Amino acid sequence: MERIKTIATRDLTKSVKTGGCGECQTSCQSACKTSCGVANQQCENSNK
Amino acid sequence: MVHQYQLNGYNIVLDTCSGSVHVVDEVAYDVIAMYPEHTADEIVAAMLAKYGSRPDVTEEDLRQCIDDVTSLKENGKLWSPDVYKDMAFDFKNRNTVVKALCLHVAHSCNLSCSYCFASQGRYHGDRALMSFEVGKRAMDFLIENSGTRRNLEVDFFGGEPLMNFDMVKKLVAYCREQEKIHNKNFRFTMTTNGVLIDDDVIDFCNKECHNVVLSLDGRKEVNDRFRVDCAGNGSYDRIVPKFQEFVKKRGDKNYYMRGTYTHFNTDFTNDIFHMADLGFTELSMEPVVCDPSDPSALTEADLPILKEQYEILAKEMIKRDREGRGFTFYHYMIDLTGGPCIYKRISGCGSGTEYMAVTPWGDLYPCHQFVGDPKYLLGDIWKGVTNTAVRDEFKHCNAYARKECQDCWAKLYCSGGCAANSYHATGSITGVYEYGCELFKKRMECAIMIKVAENQELAAKGIEVPIELGSTCNACADGEACE
Numbered sequence: 001m002e003r004i005k006t007i008a009t010r011d012l013t014k015s016v017k018t019g020g021c022g023e024c025q026t027s028c029q030s031a032c033k034t035s036c037g038v039a040n041q042q043c044e045n046s047n048k
Numbered sequence: 049m050v051h052q053y054q055l056n057g058y059n060i061v062l063d064t065c066s067g068s069v070h071v072v073d074e075v076a077y078d079v080i081a082m083y084p085e086h087t088a089d090e091i092v093a094a095m096l097a098k099y100g101s102r103p104d105v106t107e108e109d110l111r112q113c114i115d116d117v118t119s120l121k122e123n124g125k126l127w128s129p130d131v132y133k134d135m136a137f138d139f140k141n142r143n144t145v146v147k148a149l150c151l152h153v154a155h156s157c158n159l160s161c162s163y164c165f166a167s168q169g170r171y172h173g174d175r176a177l178m179s180f181e182v183g184k185r186a187m188d189f190l191i192e193n194s195g196t197r198r199n200l201e202v203d204f205f206g207g208e209p210l211m212n213f214d215m216v217k218k219l220v221a222y223c224r225e226q227e228k229i230h231n232k233n234f235r236f237t238m239t240t241n242g243v244l245i246d247d248d249v250i251d252f253c254n255k256e257c258h259n260v261v262l263s264l265d266g267r268k269e270v271n272d273r274f275r276v277d278c279a280g281n282g283s284y285d286r287i288v289p290k291f292q293e294f295v296k297k298r299g300d301k302n303y304y305m306r307g308t309y310t311h312f313n314t315d316f317t318n319d320i321f322h323m324a325d326l327g328f329t330e331l332s333m334e335p336v337v338c339d340p341s342d343p344s345a346l347t348e349a350d351l352p353i354l355k356e357q358y359e360i361l362a363k364e365m366i367k368r369d370r371e372g373r374g375f376t377f378y379h380y381m382i383d384l385t386g387g388p389c390i391y392k393r394i395s396g397c398g399s400g401t402e403y404m405a406v407t408p409w410g411d412l413y414p415c416h417q418f419v420g421d422p423k424y425l426l427g428d429i430w431k432g433v434t435n436t437a438v439r440d441e442f443k444h445c446n447a448y449a450r451k452e453c454q455d456c457w458a459k460l461y462c463s464g465g466c467a468a469n470s471y472h473a474t475g476s477i478t479g480v481y482e483y484g485c486e487l488f489k490k491r492m493e494c495a496i497m498i499k500v501a502e503n504q505e506l507a508a509k510g511i512e513v514p515i516e517l518g519s520t521c522n523a524c525a526d527g528e529a530c531e
Contacts, residue, residue, distance in 0.1 A: 001116045002109070002112070002113070003072055003075055003076035003079075003113050003116070004070055004072045004113070004116055004117070004120070005070065005071050005072070005507075006068060006069070006070050006120070007070070007499065007500060007503050008384065009068055009069055009384040010384065010385055010387055010389075011068075011124075012066055012390045012393065012460065013065065013066055013128065013131065013390070015389035016131075018389065019390055019391045019392065020391035020392075022145070022391075022402070023197065023198065024392055025148070025199075025201055026147065026148040026397055026398040026399075026402055028397045028403065028415065028466075032306075032332065032334055032378065033261075033416065033417075034165065034334050034335070034337045034417070034466070034469070035334060035335070035465075035469060035484060035488070037379065037462055037488065037491075037492075038393050038397070038461065038462065038463045039382050039387060039388070039393075039461040039462070039492065040378065040379065040380075040382055040387075040495075041387065041388045041392060042387070042388075043383075043386055043387060043389060043392075044199065045389070
């Protein structure tokens with residue numbers, strides 16, 4: 001694809017099958033405390 | 049759903065439901081914009097009219113580009129359907145475990161910051177320190193309600209938690225015993241204003257705390273506007289040398305310098321750069337949370353200034369990174385390949401279900417921002433959650449709980465946003481805090497742009513990181529295409 005480059009990302013639709021272990025941090029814990037974002041959370045599923 | 053934006057010279061196309069990120073040239077950018085509503089012939093005609101004078105833009109090339117877009121669509125990388133909203137995610141009835149507690153070990157503070165959402169640490173109530181008995185019971189409550197979840201997070205929070213440091217040390221020792229018995233792994237975070245940091249605190253936190261959050265608002269005049277002691281003396285000169293020593297001894301363990309910006313420093317990037325210039329590399333800066341009538345509250349007129357500031361920050365971070373003096377900004381941390389799964393992205397922060405705040409006397413609230421509001425008292429650490437109506441309200445609070453979020457490209461990056469922000473802005477935890485949404489979306493655009501820039505720079509050096517459809521990367525031993 002000459003004009004389009006696709007960056008490597010986690011395919012969210014596939015994570016329906018592999019995700020949901022719940023070992024990740026709750027979102028507000030690290031440094032915000034006054035807003036919410038999950039995008040910066042790390043997946044901690046060792047079997048993904 | 050597709051979101052297109054141009055930033056720092058990059059044309060970026062996001063596909064919301066697959067999480068795909070594409071970096072395209074201006075021709076493909078326009079082709080993608082026209083694609084949903086126009087035929088291939090119409091697109092070709094429009095593109096030739098706009099770009100026909102360029103030798104690289106021919107009809108054949110344009111039809112190839114349209115075919116590429118079609119291929120991406122067919123493979124679920126563009127306009128991928130929103131399959132999540134119809135899935136059988138029964139959030140209201142799902143079983144949840146408690147995996148994190150915000151432990152309010154001190155409702156008291158040795159600073160008196162007027163903008164403090166916790167009302168100078170007292171949360172609109174009396175001063176109090178948590179006893180060891182309450183702390184111990186809170187840890188037992190966490191273990192008992194954590195199911196098979198191994199990693200348990202505990203934040204020592206306040207007020208100023210170091211005002212109850214001896215209890216914290218005793219409690220951590222107790223948790224280290226209990227984690228062996230119950231096969232758990234406690235991860236502690238200490239959030240401190242720095243006033244009481246000494247060698248003992250540094251040694252303890254660097255041994256026991258997975259993370260420390262150190263409060264500093266940036267430049268001396270900015271920090272000392274609000275972060276003052278009871279006599280009104282600024283804290284900057286007292287805390288900065290301690291923070292520098294703390295971080296120096298911390299090695300590669302996690303920490304964040306965390307500031308708050310207000311209406312009085314809408315040029316907050318200068319405060320972030322100041323912290324970086326002090327030698328700190330892990331930085332966070334949050335918009336103030338306060339009543340709109342407060343003089344420090346952010347205004348509508350501030351919004352375009354703040355958005356521009358986030359762009360300035362992103363560009364400067366790229367520049368400093370190239371110069372070998374890069375730093376991390378919490379809200380720009382995004383791991384495109386190893387980030388959260390769809391369950392996490394839908395279910396959000398976990399407040400009121402997986403995450404709760406514990407007051408010094410053992411009451412439970414959905415999170416620290418609800419502490420002191422009697423409507424949101426969930427129960428206590430002895431009887432557990434007895435206010436199941438409020439718990440269920442929080443269980444239902446997710447990326448699909450708000451009709452306003454249905455057509456938002458960012459919903460799977462924010463999960464519907466902060467329930468406390470929504471409540472304070474609209475009176476409902478499922479309301480929409482639009483101001484926060486505007487800032488959040490700008491931050492996500494910047495965060496993804498930085499990743500695109502990193503990716504393109506590696507590619508320019510011959511390190512082929514962008515993967516095209518159907519190709520494979522080298523991350524997996526079995527050569528499977530990335531998940």
